[in-house]
Amino acid sequence: MQTALSRKFGIDYPVFGFTPSEHVAAAISRAGGLGVLGCVRFNDADELDAVLTWMDENTDGKPYGVDIVMPAKVPTEGTAVDLDKLIPEEHRAFVDRTLTELGVPPLSDDVEEASGVLGWLHSVARSHVDIALGHRISLIANALGSPPKDVIDQAHEKGVPVAALAGAVEHARRHVENGVDIVIAQGYEAGGHTGEVASMVLWPEIVDAIGDSASVLAAGGVGSGRQVAAALALGADGVWMGSYWLTAAEYKLGSAANGPSSIQRALLGATSSDTVRSRIYSGKPARLLKTKWTEAWSRPDAPAPLPMPLQNILVSEAHQRISAAGDPEVVAMPVGQVVGRMNEIRPVSDIMNELVTGYDQAVDRLNQAR
Amino acid sequence: MQTALSRKFGIDYPVFGFTPSEHVAAAISRAGGLGVLGCVRFNDADELDAVLTWMDENTDGKPYGVDIVMPAKVPTEGTAVDLDKLIPEEHRAFVDRTLTELGVPPLSDDVEEASGVLGWLHSVARSHVDIALGHRISLIANALGSPPKDVIDQAHEKGVPVAALAGAVEHARRHVENGVDIVIAQGYEAGGHTGEVASMVLWPEIVDAIGDSASVLAAGGVGSGRQVAAALALGADGVWMGSYWLTAAEYKLGSAANGPSSIQRALLGATSSDTVRSRIYSGKPARLLKTKWTEAWSRPDAPAPLPMPLQNILVSEAHQRISAAGDPEVVAMPVGQVVGRMNEIRPVSDIMNELVTGYDQAVDRLNQAR
Numbered sequence: 001m002q003t004a005l006s007r008k009f010g011i012d013y014p015v016f017g018f019t020p021s022e023h024v025a026a027a028i029s030r031a032g033g034l035g036v037l038g039c040v041r042f043n044d045a046d047e048l049d050a051v052l053t054w055m056d057e058n059t060d061g062k063p064y065g066v067d068i069v070m071p072a073k074v075p076t077e078g079t080a081v082d083l084d085k086l087i088p089e090e091h092r093a094f095v096d097r098t099l100t101e102l103g104v105p106p107l108s109d110d111v112e113e114a115s116g117v118l119g120w121l122h123s124v125a126r127s128h129v130d131i132a133l134g135h136r137i138s139l140i141a142n143a144l145g146s147p148p149k150d151v152i153d154q155a156h157e158k159g160v161p162v163a164a165l166a167g168a169v170e171h172a173r174r175h176v177e178n179g180v181d182i183v184i185a186q187g188y189e190a191g192g193h194t195g196e197v198a199s200m201v202l203w204p205e206i207v208d209a210i211g212d213s214a215s216v217l218a219a220g221g222v223g224s225g226r227q228v229a230a231a232l233a234l235g236a237d238g239v240w241m242g243s244y245w246l247t248a249a250e251y252k253l254g255s256a257a258n259g260p261s262s263i264q265r266a267l268l269g270a271t272s273s274d275t276v277r278s279r280i281y282s283g284k285p286a287r288l289l290k291t292k293w294t295e296a297w298s299r300p301d302a303p304a305p306l307p308m309p310l311q312n313i314l315v316s317e318a319h320q321r322i323s324a325a326g327d328p329e330v331v332a333m334p335v336g337q338v339v340g341r342m343n344e345i346r347p348v349s350d351i352m353n354e355l356v357t358g359y360d361q362a363v364d365r366l367n368q369a370r
Numbered sequence: 371m372q373t374a375l376s377r378k379f380g381i382d383y384p385v386f387g388f389t390p391s392e393h394v395a396a397a398i399s400r401a402g403g404l405g406v407l408g409c410v411r412f413n414d415a416d417e418l419d420a421v422l423t424w425m426d427e428n429t430d431g432k433p434y435g436v437d438i439v440m441p442a443k444v445p446t447e448g449t450a451v452d453l454d455k456l457i458p459e460e461h462r463a464f465v466d467r468t469l470t471e472l473g474v475p476p477l478s479d480d481v482e483e484a485s486g487v488l489g490w491l492h493s494v495a496r497s498h499v500d501i502a503l504g505h506r507i508s509l510i511a512n513a514l515g516s517p518p519k520d521v522i523d524q525a526h527e528k529g530v531p532v533a534a535l536a537g538a539v540e541h542a543r544r545h546v547e548n549g550v551d552i553v554i555a556q557g558y559e560a561g562g563h564t565g566e567v568a569s570m571v572l573w574p575e576i577v578d579a580i581g582d583s584a585s586v587l588a589a590g591g592v593g594s595g596r597q598v599a600a601a602l603a604l605g606a607d608g609v610w611m612g613s614y615w616l617t618a619a620e621y622k623l624g625s626a627a628n629g630p631s632s633i634q635r636a637l638l639g640a641t642s643s644d645t646v647r648s649r650i651y652s653g654k655p656a657r658l659l660k661t662k663w664t665e666a667w668s669r670p671d672a673p674a675p676l677p678m679p680l681q682n683i684l685v686s687e688a689h690q691r692i693s694a695a696g697d698p699e700v701v702a703m704p705v706g707q708v709v710g711r712m713n714e715i716r717p718v719s720d721i722m723n724e725l726v727t728g729y730d731q732a733v734d735r736l737n738q739a740r
Contacts, residue, residue, distance in 0.1 A: 200591030
């Protein structure tokens with residue numbers, strides 16, 4: 001399982017694994033893929049710096065990358081306090097009422113309230129880029145469109161390629177014009193921010209549209225070697241997997257003790273029909289696990305979600321409360337339709353082995369059908 | 371390009387082509403696939419009988435099939451006149467107002483008003499089955515779930531296998547329990563009636579769920595040899611293509627003269643983002659070309675679509691008027707996201723050649739990546 005792109009990165013398999021967990025990211029790189037650490041949760045620059053130092057030391061010298069969320073258009077800037085004022089009272093009241101109805105208790109007094117995902121602000125994202133470029137990174141990805149031109153230039157000066165997410169052909173074309181090296185073609189079935197066009201149609205369409213001017217990673221629905229084979233058959237240079245690592249044994253975010261977290265238990269029990277695409281997480285359409293929380297937002301009395309970054313600031317404390325409550329039926333978590341295939345907690349190395357073995361079996365099947 | 375299923379049917383390629391046009395269906399069979407004629411448009415039994423006789427005579431002795439739409443639950447029965455009474459005045463007024471706004475003239479006096487797609491009534495569907503079994507058919511498909519048990523038995527008595535559409539694993543399991551031989555796994559991106567789970571996730575999930583107890587055809591997003599390769603890599607026994615034949619040269623429905631019809635011109639210009647999944651065509655969610663007509667139904671003043679079969683009876687005359695008006699911007703047509711790839715009018719044999727060539731190239735690419 002090798003492509004021109006995997007050879008370019010010096011990795012064993014063209015499997016790019018996005019995850020907010022440094023433990024999972026490092027394990028993906030050690031297993032022969034490229035672990036890509038999601039940085040949006042790091043509001044504190046020093047914390048990100050420390051985690052990347054840990055990555056440098058725990059990847060056996062193998063390459064890894066970072067994902068920094070930079071909106072294509074500069075949104076409302078300002079401190080958390082300024083932005084707070086833009087949130088309507090109706091929205092706050094709905095969130096409070098809903099959490100009470102769902103039995104989610106307030107935070108205990110000793111927990112500090114989060115100030116929302118400030119990583120979605122340009123100023124914070126740029127500090128992430130500065131910090132990341134001080135480490136041994138092999139890729140900067142932006143899970144939300146083209147990074148600003150100066151960020152692309154800054155990465156290229158350090159010899160670091162840049163990847164950007166595209167949910168439609170015109171986004172892919174714009175990325176390439178902006179100097180992006182790798183387009184992540186993210187189909188409808190993907191977790192997190194996603195468009196309307198599904199992977200089977202989107203991947204080859206983007207491959208054809210951008211030709212040799214950039215590489216294409218196939219994202220949305222990949223969780224098996226058969227799906228990797230499908231991606232390469234459709235012309236992609238590799239796969240980008242996000243959701244599937246959430247039930248990796250190394251994923252410990254949100255776990256209070258040993259054993260699966262409430263989020264992992266919810267994911268293990270979900271089918272491919274148990275997701276919903278909604279603006280309630282960030283303000284832009286994103287696929288989430290369907291739970292009592294997402295269902296509440298589709299009731300007639302629910303307000304329309306706010307634009308990015310306000311919506312995430314609105315629900316930030318709610319996410320903390322939901323996480324602390326630990327009820328698998330009330331979860332706020334981006335995940336793709338591939339969740340239906342996430343039915344056990346396994347080490348990253350087992351997942352990678354299955355991808356490679358499944359790929360070989362799929363190619364055998366295709367050769368037999370010749 | 372051969373699988374156990376294509377060998378079972380005695381066809382050259384595991385390509386099952388659904389189309390309402392007998393000319394296209396016959397061409398698909400002659401080109402080495404299995405042409406499947408959609409029968410829902412035949413309200414008159416004698417007309418269907420005559421067309422199937424034409425199919426018998428124009429397929430060079432090669433196998434073909436029929437698609438008959440049978441709702442899983444028996445819906446409201448009755449004559450067109452009875453059913454008409456169940457349609458609210460508000461809905462009729464909205465349709466009339468919208469057509470006027472869109473510049474769609476009334477039918478001229480010499481045109482007979484259609485009475486809606488009565489093929490969606492069980493009584494009509496059963497007469498279709500009776501007629502079809504009097505012809506040299508190799509498959510009965512139901513594009514709307516399991517056919518009634520007695521229809522399956524009736525087909526099996528004549529040695530004719532039965533296929534049914536599934537948009538989720540539980541539908542596929544139910545079909546197999548009911549005795550269906552072939553499950554058509556129809557992903558979100560498909561044209562016509564479709565569910566929420568996209569092909570990349572749905573196809574392997576259904577393959578795994580039903581094991582060897584039935585064959586699986588991959589539907590939704592297929593319009594190239596690469597996509598056929600992806601389907602077989604994901605474990606399917608063949609592909610089911612519907613939308614892609616709408617721009618075949620042999621497709622003449624709706625054409626007043628030579629050259630592409632207004633519908634074909636609309637399809638040729640559409641991108642993969644120009645579809646919408648809506649209940650306005652039949653009462654159940656179906657993917658349609660996005661045009662001024664579908665957009666009107668998503669306005670705040672639009673009424674909610676009626677249940678099947680009432681919605682189609684409501685819009686039946688509108689569809690006739692739209693078709694007669696011939697404006698490519700006002701079209702009512704089911705089509706999948708693969709419409710973005712439908713950019714020229716080509717004979718069926720050219721399309722089939724591209725499928726076979728593209729398949730080979732895709733498998734070459736996968737072998738190189740090994």
